[in-house]
Amino acid sequence: MAMHRRDFLKLSALAGLSVSGCGALRETTSSQNLNARVVIVGGGIGGVTAAKYLRRFAPNLQVTLIEPSTEYVTCPVSNWVIGGTRDIKSITQKYDALRTRHGAKVVHDLVTQIDVEAKVVTTKSGAKFNYDRLIASPGIEMKWDSIEGYNEAASEIVPHAWKAGAQTLLLRKQLEEMKDGGVVMIAVPANPFRCPPGPYERASLIANYLKQYKPKSKLIILDAKDNFSKQPLFIQGWKDLYGYDTPNSLIKWVPASEDGKVTAVDVKRKTLRTEFASHQADVLNVIPPQQAGLIARQTGLTNESGWCPVDAVTWESKIHPNVHVIGDASIAGKMPKSAFSANSQAKACAAAVVSLLQGDDPAASKYMNTCYSLLSPKYGISVAMVYQINDDGVIDEIAGAGGVSPATGNKQLEATFAENWYDNIMADIFA
Amino acid sequence: MSKLNLVFLGLILSPYVVAEVPTPAKLLAYNCFNCHGDNGVSKGGVPSIKGLPANILELHLKNYRDGTQASTVMGRIAKGLNDDEIKELSSFIATLK
Numbered sequence: 001m002a003m004h005r006r007d008f009l010k011l012s013a014l015a016g017l018s019v020s021g022c023g024a025l026r027e028t029t030s031s032q033n034l035n036a037r038v039v040i041v042g043g044g045i046g047g048v049t050a051a052k053y054l055r056r057f058a059p060n061l062q063v064t065l066i067e068p069s070t071e072y073v074t075c076p077v078s079n080w081v082i083g084g085t086r087d088i089k090s091i092t093q094k095y096d097a098l099r100t101r102h103g104a105k106v107v108h109d110l111v112t113q114i115d116v117e118a119k120v121v122t123t124k125s126g127a128k129f130n131y132d133r134l135i136a137s138p139g140i141e142m143k144w145d146s147i148e149g150y151n152e153a154a155s156e157i158v159p160h161a162w163k164a165g166a167q168t169l170l171l172r173k174q175l176e177e178m179k180d181g182g183v184v185m186i187a188v189p190a191n192p193f194r195c196p197p198g199p200y201e202r203a204s205l206i207a208n209y210l211k212q213y214k215p216k217s218k219l220i221i222l223d224a225k226d227n228f229s230k231q232p233l234f235i236q237g238w239k240d241l242y243g244y245d246t247p248n249s250l251i252k253w254v255p256a257s258e259d260g261k262v263t264a265v266d267v268k269r270k271t272l273r274t275e276f277a278s279h280q281a282d283v284l285n286v287i288p289p290q291q292a293g294l295i296a297r298q299t300g301l302t303n304e305s306g307w308c309p310v311d312a313v314t315w316e317s318k319i320h321p322n323v324h325v326i327g328d329a330s331i332a333g334k335m336p337k338s339a340f341s342a343n344s345q346a347k348a349c350a351a352a353v354v355s356l357l358q359g360d361d362p363a364a365s366k367y368m369n370t371c372y373s374l375l376s377p378k379y380g381i382s383v384a385m386v387y388q389i390n391d392d393g394v395i396d397e398i399a400g401a402g403g404v405s406p407a408t409g410n411k412q413l414e415a416t417f418a419e420n421w422y423d424n425i426m427a428d429i430f431a
Numbered sequence: 432m433s434k435l436n437l438v439f440l441g442l443i444l445s446p447y448v449v450a451e452v453p454t455p456a457k458l459l460a461y462n463c464f465n466c467h468g469d470n471g472v473s474k475g476g477v478p479s480i481k482g483l484p485a486n487i488l489e490l491h492l493k494n495y496r497d498g499t500q501a502s503t504v505m506g507r508i509a510k511g512l513n514d515d516e517i518k519e520l521s522s523f524i525a526t527l528k
């Protein structure tokens with residue numbers, strides 16, 4: 001029978017055989033279970049979506065997802081927990097469906113090494129996993145000490161709460177313990193960082209809590225930027241809800257041009273330093289500058305920016321072949337670092353990985369993002385976009401598409417949709 | 432028979448070799464599930480889209496796109512889709528089981 005190289009590749013990849021040299025065969029899986037192996041590093045938004053959709057597109061693939069935690073506390077909606085209108089249990093997701101319904105293998109361990117030459121992953125417990133292709137969605141790591149005095153130990157006293165879980169609960173507890181009349185301060189980094197509207201949603205929902213329970217208190221945002229995501233809608237909402245721009249405003253926003261950039265923290269005394277001033281707080285939340293998760297840097301997948309350059313169609317690393325990077329860790333053109341983006345990228349990456357394993361050329365697709373923010377439990381706004389890959393191979397916004405909610409939009413309806421969006425995207429990922 | 436041929440024979444007889452890579456328009460349909468729920472079944476205020484016939488989906492999307500149908504967010508999303516994409520993703524969603 002005559003077989004073209006392309007078809008041969010297709011069959012051999014699906015059978016878990018890899019081709020080395022001219023037609024020589026190396027069997028890479030046990031003979032009863034003929035299929036290719038994809039290892040996924042990180043069981044967050046990007047990783048779990050990729051695992052589920054890989055199995056959907058190619059039910060015979062061996063998909064192994066490696067993640068240290070047995071439960072995943074989502075960052076989306078964690079600001080609502082901080083504001084006191086949701087509990088942490090309602091934002092804790094489990095891996096059961098990925099195992100039982102979708103047939104992926106889930107291993108709870110930390111990946112300590114990715115050998116990109118041998119295509120082997122090693123974990124903390126010493127286990128080894130061979131892969132034909134690897135997808136990494138390791139999320140972010142804080143750039144400790146880029147703000148003087150703010151390192152991992154300091155974050156146990158002054159939370160960043162930019163990874164959800166214990167950090168979320170710590171910030172919530174400090175807000176509950178604060179006296180009425182206290183000052184809450186949030187330090188916000190420059191772009192790019194995870195969830196661009198997140199700090200302002202957090203400020204809003206803390207203000208909502210203060211307004212109800214500690215009305216003499218104030219919230220100050222010290223920002224390393226002069227502009228932020230959905231700014232006009234946030235400002236309008238703060239006026240509608242929290243007296244913004246009046247002498248009694250609950251919220252004050254200090255941009256970089258007005259000395260808003262935080263340069264140092266004293267976690268014991270709860271003070272923040274900017275270039276020209278020192279600020280005393282009762283509750284402090286420092287959101288530090290960020291970079292791709294540690295394993296991405298250890299594997300040499302990052303460039304000088306601290307993030308991972310990838311192909312916009314396949315999400316394959318531009319540095320190491322056969323390794324794909326999605327989610328917050330990747331450089332994704334105009335797409336923001338959001339759960340919606342990570343989910344959209346994961347689906348395209350899963351399709352591309354199956355194509356590549358079959359020896360086909362992956363097709364370019366469009367991407368989507370929407371970020372909802374709540375300014376109070378009944379006041380929602382959103383920013384949406386559809387993206388395409390431009391002639392330079394960069395993910396760009398489609399002219400005329402997307403944008404923010406209209407100023408006159410129905411805030412209460414959008415708040416309902418925001419809440420439902422969370423339940424629906426979580427079902428798309430974890431159910 | 433060489434080992435190579437045996438391997439291929441095993442493959443051809445195996446029921447598991449089918450993989451279906453979605454076209455770009457189908458991938459867009461999977462993006463709808465972000466808001467419309469797992470396989471298009473919503474758990475709340477956002478309407479479900481599973482079970483809608485292709486022509487109804489197409490009509491909604493085109494009406495959202497040109498503004499004849501009011502929306503909070505669908506208009507902004509539909510403006511990023513062209514006619515061919517709308518047609519293909521609508522008939523795909525209509526076949527979801």
Ligand SMILES: Cc1cc2nc3c(=O)[nH]c(=O)nc-3n(C[C@H](O)[C@H](O)[C@H](O)COP(=O)(O)OP(=O)(O)OC[C@H]3O[C@@H](n4cnc5c(N)ncnc54)[C@H](O)[C@@H]3O)c2cc1C
Pocket residue numbers: 041042043044045046047066067068069072074075076077078079109110111112137138139140161162163194195198293294295326327328329337338339340341342370371372
């Ligand atoms: C306060 C806040 C609110 C947000 N709200 C929204 C929102 O409303 N909408 C929205 O779209 N986005 C929101 N986001 C952004 C969203 O959380 C992220 O963009 C998303 O989680 C990115 O997914 P990811 O897969 O890249 O990373 P993650 O979801 O962080 O997953 C990374 C996973 O990798 C694991 N990991 C890391 N290193 C290793 C290793 N070496 N071995 C094994 N596993 C490893 C980690 O344990 C983690 O589980 C918010 C973020 C914050 C902070």
